[in-house]
Amino acid sequence: xxxxxxxxxxxAILSKIDGEFTxxxxxxxxxxxxxxxxxxxxxxxxxILLDQIPRLAAGYGRAFANDPPxxxxxxxxxCDLDTRDKKKxxxxxxxxxxxxxPSPFYYVCLAIEEGEAxxxxxxxxxxxxxxxxxxxxxxxxxxxxxxGTWEKxxxxxxxxxxxQLKKLHFSEIGKQKAIWAGQxxxxxxxGRNQSESFQYFxxxxxxxxxxxxx
Numbered sequence: 001x002x003x004x005x006x007x008x009x010x011x012a013i014l015s016k017i018d019g020e021f022t023x024x025x026x027x028x029x030x031x032x033x034x035x036x037x038x039x040x041x042x043x044x045x046x047x048i049l050l051d052q053i054p055r056l057a058a059g060y061g062r063a064f065a066n067d068p069p070x071x072x073x074x075x076x077x078x079c080d081l082d083t084r085d086k087k088k089x090x091x092x093x094x095x096x097x098x099x100x101x102p103s104p105f106y107y108v109c110l111a112i113e114e115g116e117a118x119x120x121x122x123x124x125x126x127x128x129x130x131x132x133x134x135x136x137x138x139x140x141x142x143x144x145x146x147x148g149t150w151e152k153x154x155x156x157x158x159x160x161x162x163x164q165l166k167k168l169h170f171s172e173i174g175k176q177k178a179i180w181a182g183q184x185x186x187x188x189x190x191g192r193n194q195s196e197s198f199q200y201f202x203x204x205x206x207x208x209x210x211x212x213x214x
Contacts, residue, residue, distance in 0.1 A: 001025055001026065001078045002027070002028050002030060002049045002078070002079045002080060002115075003027055003028065003030065003174070004146060005174065005178040005181040006115045006181070007027035007076060007078065008025060008170065008178055008185060009119065009181040009185040010025050010078065010116060010180050010185075010190065011025055011182075011185075012181070012182065012185030013118075013188065013202075015062075015097040016188070017205060017206065017209065018209075019206075019209035019210070020025075020209075021209050027049060028052070028130065030048050031050055031079050031080060032048035032051040034050050034053060034093065035051055035054065035064070044092060047077050049077075049079060049124045052076070052095070053096045053097060054096055054100065054164075056075075056106060057097040057100040057103055058101075059095065059102040059105075060075050060104035061100045061101065061102045061104045062102070064089040064097075064102075064105065065102045071075055072208070073105070074104075074105065074107065074131075074155070075097075075105070075106040075107075075108055076102045076108075076199065076201070076205070077093060077097075077106060077107070077108045077109070078103045078109045078112065079110060080109065080110070080111050080114045080115060080170050081113055081114075081146070081197075082111040082114065083113070086112070090108055100212045107204045109197070109200060109201040109204065111197055111198075112144040112195075112196075112197040113144070113145070113147065113148075114149040114150070115150075115181070116153045116177070116180070117119070117143070117144055117197060117198070118188075118195050118197070118198040118201075119150065119153060119181065119184040119185065120138070120141050120143070120152065120153055121140060121143055121144075121194045121198050122187070122189055122192050122193045122195075123138045123139075123194025124187075124189070125184050125188045125189065126187075128187040129180075129183040129187050130156075130157040130184075131204035133157045134157075137152065137155045137156040138146065140152075142195045143196070144195050144196050145198040150162075153181055154176070157180065171181055184210075190202060191201060
């Protein structure tokens, strides 16, 4: 997961999923980019997600290779699509992971356009968390559209909207995103959420949990 707000939202989502499974959600300090030649492009301590994908994939691949046959572990990479070309971006991430030998079993799940799309996918959850939210702004959002997603959510629930929030230090934006993720994430109804990218993520989780329970 590329940032702390995403981790908060996913932790809330995981608490709602039936079945026995263990998990560990790791957040990073930004998305970065896949490094040329698949050589990690920054210090591991900087925790930039895509910069570290080659190193992470290799590490997980080695660790998972020693698992007994009945023990299944899965890596799920979650990051924002932003304005990238979806097909090309997925191909690049998968190539970076597959280059590790052995490579871990994995899925890549993209939030389209941004992680806030998974929150906006359940308008009732937004209203439950923020009863004074601007319903007109929420209604104007087309699910999983490329429209400036976090700004749309800010316009619906933050006093003064995204314009006011952007006047503050960028760290305040991150702080508010984390608050939104916690408040709305706990209200999300998994079946009600209209974000297709969210439902894809959920379907992969449920599939692996069901397979593991056989």
